[in-house]
Amino acid sequence: MAEVPAAVSGGWAPVAAGLLGTLAVAAALFDGALAERAAGARLGTGRPVGEVARLLRQRRRTTVAADRLLWRIGGAGLLGMALMIVTVVPLGRWTLFDLAVGVVWVNALDVLAWAFVWLTGWGANSAYTMVGGYRFLAHGLAYELPLMFALVAPAVAASSLRVGEVAAAQQGLWFVVWMPVAFVVYCLGVVAIAVWGPFSPALGRDLAGGVTAELSGVDRLLFLAGRYALLAAGAAFAVPMFLGGGAGPLLPAWAWVLVKATVLLAVLVWLRRRVPALRPDVFMEVGWLVLLPAVLLQDLLVAVIVIGG
Amino acid sequence: MGVSGALARLALRHAHLLVIEVPGNWLTRVAVERLAGARGWRLAVSPADADILAVCGSPGPELSLVVASLWEQLPGPRARIDVAAPELVAAALDQAEAVLRDTPRQRRDSAARDGRGPDDASDDDIALAHGSEDRDGLEMDVLHVRLGPVLPDWPAGLVLRAHLHGDLVAKAHAGVVDAGHGPAGGAHVVGGGPSGEVGPADAAELAAQRCDNAARLLALAGWRDAAQRARVVRDRLLAGERSAATTELARLRRRVRRSRLLRWSLRRVGPLPPDELARLGLAPELTGDVWDRLNGMLSRAALTVGGPAGVAVGPVGVEAGAPAGVPVGVPATPPAAVASVVSGWDLATARLIVASLDIAALGVVTDG
C-alpha cells in the first residue's frame, strides 16, 4: 500500500504552476507540430513561440459598449481555473492542498468553465461571440452530468473524496481497467471544458472564431493559454483518479505522474485534428441518452463490486 | 530596439491573414492561401485575429466600404495588400511582411488611430435589440445580422441578411455584393473561354473548385485534417499534377465515406427533394442532405478530372436561370435560393447547408 501524499507548504505553488505551464507548452508545441505537418510546411516546432510573440506585440481591442470587466474575467478565468485544479493533484508523495473533498473541488471548478467561456462570448457585445458563448452552454448541458457521474466512480471505489486516497486505492489494479466507461467520459469532459477538438463549435469557423472572434493581443493569448492549461490540468487529474497515481516500476512516483499525464495529454491533443466537431444540438441527445445511462451503469457496477468485495 | 526587433521576427513566422475574395478571383485567393501556408502563415477567421488584410481582385464600391471598415478593425500591427492576379501573390506577401516588420511605422499607425472611435458605429448610433415572438410564443429579441461577404469559408460576394432568434435563422434575404456593377474588372470565370468548350486545364480547374468547396464544408464541419487534404488535392489539380491529385482524391473520398462521425453529424441536415430544387432553380445533383451533397461534390471532382478530356462535369446550377454575361457551362446559383434553404435552421447548420450547395458563381439577381 502506497503512502497517502502529504501536503506541502503553499510556497511550492509556483513549482506546481510551472509544471502545469510546462505541460501546457508541451501540448502547444505538439499541436503546432501536428498543424505544420498537416499543412505540409517545414516541420518546425516553434509555432507556439511565434504565436505568443505575435500576440504580445499585437494591440488589444475593445468593442463598442463592451461589458469589459466581465469580458476580461472570462478571458483570464480559464487559466486561473486550470491552476486551481492542479492544487489537489498529488505529485507522488506531495500535494499542495490535501483537501478531504478534493474530487468535489475539481468538479466545482470545472463548472466555472461555463461562466468563463460564456462571459467571454457575452462581454464583447458581438453577435458572433454571443452565439458562440451560448453554444458552449448547450454543450455543457450535455457533457457536465456524465462528467460528474464519471468522477463519482473512483470515489466510490476508494470510499473517499480525498484525491490522494483515491490514488492510493488503486495499487495493483488501476481504475481505468475496471471503469473504462467512466474514464472515457471523463476524458470527453476534459476535452469539452478546454473547448477542444470535437467540442470546439463555440469557437467555430462558421462564427468567425465564435467566442474568440473579438479577442486580440494579450487577451487572446490568455484565453488560448487557458485552454491548453485546462487540457493539461485535466490530463494531470486523470492520473490519480484513473491511472494509478504514481504507481509504476523503476521511476519515482512523481516522475510516473508526469509521464502518465504527458501521454494522456498527447492523445487528447492528437485527437483534435482527427475528429469532426460535435454539433451541440446533435450531441445533446447523445449526452443524455447514451453517455448518462452508460456512466450510471458504470457507477452501479463499481458500487456492486465495492460492497461485494 | 533589439527586443522588439526579435519579437517582430518571431511574430512574423506566423502572421495571420484575413483573405477577401472579390467574386471572380478565386484563383488569386487560392494562391494566397497556398503561398501563405507555405510560409507557415495562417488564415485568420476574423479581423481581431488578423495581421494582414489581403484583398484578391479589385472590389466594387460596396465591397470597398466593407474592406475599409474591416481594415479599421484590425488590431495592428497591420498590413493591407491588394492582389490582382495569382502571379503577384508572392511579391505582395513579401511587401506585407516588410510592412509588419517595420515596428516604428506600426507604432505611428497605431498612435494615429488613438482617440478616434470606429467611424461607422458609436455607442449611440446602435439601437437596442427589439423583441418579437419566437416559435414557442415567447417574446425575445431579434438580431439583424448580415452574414458575408467576409466570413471564413463563405462563398465570395454572398450577403445573407438574417433575422436571428438566438442562433436560429428565422428569416433571410440574400444578395450579392456590388450586384449592380457587373463582373469586376479582371474577373475570371471558371470552366472555359467564350466558346464554351472545356479543355483539360479547365477540367482541372473545375475539379479544383469542387475540392475547394468540399474543403470549406469539411472545415465548417470541424474536421481539420480532411479539409486540409481537400485543399492539397485542389492545389495539385491547379498545379497540373493530375495523377497525384487523382490518387489523393480517391483516398480522401474513401476517408470521408468511412467517417461515421461525419456521416452522423451531416445526415438529415438540410434535405432538398428534387421538386424543391427545381422550384428554387437549383441543380438536380443537389438532391439529398448535406452528407449526400458532400459526397456528390467529391465524386464530381473525381469524374471531372478522371474522365476523358473534354467530358467535363461542370459545377452544378441551372443553365436556364444563368444571367447574361456568364458563359454557358458555368451556371450560377440564385441567391434567393440560398436564402430559402437556410431559413429555419440554426447558424451552424445554415453554414453547412450554404457550403453544401457547391456554389461556383452567384446569379446577380437579388431578391431585395
Place this chain on the structure above:
Amino acid sequence: MALVAVVVVAGCYLAHRALAIARRPLLVSPFQSGWPPAEHALSRYHVRWYLVTVLFLAFDVEMLFMYPWAVVVADLGATAVVEMFVFLAGVLVAVVWAWREGALRWV
C-alpha cells in the same frame, strides 16, 4: 495558488504593456462580416434549449447527494446501492420521457 494565478495574469499584461506596439486597447465596432451592427448584441437571447436546463437542474441537485453517498456506500452495503439506483432509475425515466416529448431536440 490563487496568488500565483494573479501573478501570472498580471505578468502577461505587464509583458504586453512593455512589448505591444500600443498600450491602450483600440476601440472598434464588433465584427459583422464587414457591416456596422444593426443593434447591440447584448439582448434577450432565444435559448431554445431551455427545457433541458430544467432537466439539468433536477439531475444536478440529485448529483450532490452522490458525493456523501460515495464515501459511505462501502460501509452501508447493498441497501444504500439499491436506494440510490432506484432513485436514479426514476430520474432516468424522466429523461426518457422528456426525450420522447422532444425536449432534447431544438433545431
